Amino acid sequence: MTDTSAQLDTLLAENRRFPPTPEFSAAANAQPGIYADGEHSQAFWADQARKLDWIQPWSSVLEWQEPHAKWFVGGKLNAAANCLDRHVAGGKGGRTALIWEGEPGDQRILTYRQLADEVGKAANALRGLGVSKGDRVAIYMPLIPEAAVAMLACARIGAVHSVVFGGFSAESLRDRINDAQAVALITADGGYRRGGVVPLKQFADEALADCPSIRSVLVVRRHADGESIGSAAMQQGRDHWWHEALAGQPAGADAEPMDSEDMLFILYTSGTTGKPKGIVHTTGGYLTQAAATTRYVFDLKDEDVFWCTADIGWVTGHSYVVYGPLAIGATVVMYEGAPDWPERDRFWSLIAKHGVTVFYTAPTAIRAFMKWGTDHPARHDLSRLRLLGSVGEPINPEAWMWYREHIGGKRCPIVDTWWQTETGGIMITPLPGITATKPGSCTIPFPGITPELVDNEGNVMQKGGGFLTLTQPWPGMLRTIYGDDERYRQTYWSRFPGRYFAGDGAKLDEDGYWWVLGRVDDVLNVAGHRIGTMEVESALVDHPAVAEAAVVGKAHELKGQALSAFVTLKDGREPSDQLKLELREHVAKKIGAIARPDDVIFSADLPKTRSGKIMRRLLKDIAEGRALGDTTTLADPKVVAALKDKYEELEG
Numbered sequence: 001m002t003d004t005s006a007q008l009d010t011l012l013a014e015n016r017r018f019p020p021t022p023e024f025s026a027a028a029n030a031q032p033g034i035y036a037d038g039e040h041s042q043a044f045w046a047d048q049a050r051k052l053d054w055i056q057p058w059s060s061v062l063e064w065q066e067p068h069a070k071w072f073v074g075g076k077l078n079a080a081a082n083c084l085d086r087h088v089a090g091g092k093g094g095r096t097a098l099i100w101e102g103e104p105g106d107q108r109i110l111t112y113r114q115l116a117d118e119v120g121k122a123a124n125a126l127r128g129l130g131v132s133k134g135d136r137v138a139i140y141m142p143l144i145p146e147a148a149v150a151m152l153a154c155a156r157i158g159a160v161h162s163v164v165f166g167g168f169s170a171e172s173l174r175d176r177i178n179d180a181q182a183v184a185l186i187t188a189d190g191g192y193r194r195g196g197v198v199p200l201k202q203f204a205d206e207a208l209a210d211c212p213s214i215r216s217v218l219v220v221r222r223h224a225d226g227e228s229i230g231s232a233a234m235q236q237g238r239d240h241w242w243h244e245a246l247a248g249q250p251a252g253a254d255a256e257p258m259d260s261e262d263m264l265f266i267l268y269t270s271g272t273t274g275k276p277k278g279i280v281h282t283t284g285g286y287l288t289q290a291a292a293t294t295r296y297v298f299d300l301k302d303e304d305v306f307w308c309t310a311d312i313g314w315v316t317g318h319s320y321v322v323y324g325p326l327a328i329g330a331t332v333v334m335y336e337g338a339p340d341w342p343e344r345d346r347f348w349s350l351i352a353k354h355g356v357t358v359f360y361t362a363p364t365a366i367r368a369f370m371k372w373g374t375d376h377p378a379r380h381d382l383s384r385l386r387l388l389g390s391v392g393e394p395i396n397p398e399a400w401m402w403y404r405e406h407i408g409g410k411r412c413p414i415v416d417t418w419w420q421t422e423t424g425g426i427m428i429t430p431l432p433g434i435t436a437t438k439p440g441s442c443t444i445p446f447p448g449i450t451p452e453l454v455d456n457e458g459n460v461m462q463k464g465g466g467f468l469t470l471t472q473p474w475p476g477m478l479r480t481i482y483g484d485d486e487r488y489r490q491t492y493w494s495r496f497p498g499r500y501f502a503g504d505g506a507k508l509d510e511d512g513y514w515w516v517l518g519r520v521d522d523v524l525n526v527a528g529h530r531i532g533t534m535e536v537e538s539a540l541v542d543h544p545a546v547a548e549a550a551v552v553g554k555a556h557e558l559k560g561q562a563l564s565a566f567v568t569l570k571d572g573r574e575p576s577d578q579l580k581l582e583l584r585e586h587v588a589k590k591i592g593a594i595a596r597p598d599d600v601i602f603s604a605d606l607p608k609t610r611s612g613k614i615m616r617r618l619l620k621d622i623a624e625g626r627a628l629g630d631t632t633t634l635a636d637p638k639v640v641a642a643l644k645d646k647y648e649e650l651e652g
């Protein structure tokens with residue numbers, strides 16, 4: 001839910017423009033003619049698809065039967081072969097593919113040839129464990145090179161990976177494994193975060209107690225400075241050390257010829273129900289859009305070093321750490337840990353040390369950097385940076401300006417990219433050599449993409465505030481929700497008939513620029529992470545003391561939104577600070593630390609409309625301190641009743 005009118009007013013006042021410099025424009029991968037090409041969407045995407053290696057050409061570019069799209073029908077390709085083999089075969093085997101740094105400071109650099117060899121060995125190891133085409137493989141790992149190797153090894157043998165973010169709990173992992181009926185899990189003994197070790201294998205074991213589909217587990221031993229952090233208990237017959245399973249495997253492994261529409265991966269994301277959705281992406285269209293957007297939005301050239309700070313547990317990590325950049329033969333940086341470890345300048349020290357030229361991060365991080373002060377970036381040589389990107393949530397104009405000045409030295413264009421797990425790749429974005437940017441706007445659609453703004457009744461609007469929809473299929477679009485096509489239709493294609501509805505409110509200005517305002521459904525965006533209020537509510541009512549719970553988002557300076565939980569207790573249970581702590585930890589344990597509510601407010605009653613719908617707007621006003629000063633008074637049922645009456649009057 002967004003405070004649309006207030007946000008619109010602020011944004012309308014934004015009239016700064018930043019056109020690209022002539023030098024940037026002249027050298028850019030995307031030249032102005034690209035927009036005219038994009039008007040013939042199928043021809044444009046077919047041109048982009050032709051830049052990949054196909055084992056067998058497609059017979060038709062698109063078959064569209066709403067809401068199901070098939071791209072490059074009849075074509076065959078392999079995603080891993082496109083990301084690795086063709087670069088090695090083309091003489092780029094010695095080029096750096098991956099520059100990795102662990103949180104403790106350990107480093108590894110892998111060339112395309114080395115990465116291809118590792119992927120080949122891992123592919124053979126997976127085949128040796130009986131994993132074959134179409135099988136689902138869960139990946140639950142820290143951000144180490146083996147995470148990318150694991151994804152690409154699955155792609156190589158045609159297994160479908162389902163990466164589960166390493167910050168998720170054992171229960172979240174269990175539910176995702178069971179939904180996908182994964183046959184294997186790839187994990188690590190642990191990973192580093194803020195100086196501590198996250199015991200992933202231990203969490204995985206907890207999850208696996210209730211995952212009958214899993215036959216094998218590969219466990220990477222996470223070393224730092226020659227010391228293993230592993231104390232993983234290995235289960236005979238089921239668990240195998242990654243290094244032992246790969247040892248002695250040949251580096252060559254046949255790449256499975258995949259149909260363009262064969263599944264490449266499933267990635268779970270939150271929605272408006274308690275159960276996360278398994279977003280299904282297929283091979284040809286997804287890879288085409290990931291590669292094309294990387295080439296034109298991030299403008300990568302041979303000499304560039306690209307750092308997208310996302311974890312591979314999110315779609316940004318899939319498309320812009322792994323598939324997009326590797327498909328075009330770029331050099332990527334991967335960093336395991338926190339931005340403030342050991343100091344608040346870690347990112348800037350990494351950029352200076354590894355010569356990063358293109359940097360892509362999230363507004364929540366930028367707001368934290370702002371708060372930490374300009375001294376940290378000022379101490380480091382950021383002069384090789386030439387392009388900056390932002391993703392995950394609306395970027396407020398002040399943060400945009402700070403990013404431009406203190407990180408980009410006023411010379412780097414900023415690409416604010418709007419897209420979603422469901423879209424697979426970037427959809428609305430500046431092209432850095434062409435588009436004049438406005439702070440806070442993700443500007444205009446990528447060529448071949450045609451978003452439309454509609455009002456509440458689904459009428460198309462040329463400008464003003466409304467809902468972001470798409471009518472034409474795009475190559476990277478989700479194909480369905482795993483195992484639940486009906487939910488796919490319901491969630492995305494039913495609110496506005498004939499349209500994909502992204503769930504976002506947006507504004508279109510007189511220049512045709514998009515300003516995405518945020519979610520209009522019961523999905524929150526906390527520090528760039530999507531969290532469904534229902535999921536958190538389910539986790540709360542799972543606690544024995546809780547009768548009912550309602551979770552709303554409240555504005556937060558750094559995280560964009562934070563979670564406030566309103567909780568009514570069962571008879572006989574008393575509110576206490578201790579119980580608040582316990583409930584917060586309970587949610588963290590059930591879902592993961594990212595879903596831990598900032599506040600727990602005990603309430604004698606939850607305010608509901610006559611039809612029984614929780615009055616979220618009232619709760620949001622309380623959480624943000626507008627409706628009541630001291631929220632502890634909510635424990636008195638009369639207070640809730642009085643507030644409810646007042647609001648019902650206001651809302652008519």
Ligand code: WT7
Nearest residue numbers: 391392393394416417418419420421516519530
């Ligand atoms: C939601 C998608 C796309 C990868 C990361 C998040 C919000 C994303 C922007 C942006 C304004 C944005 C939207 C969207 N969002 N990028 N540039 N400006 N809002 O992926 O978890 O699937 O979340 O993030 O609300 O619907 P996700």
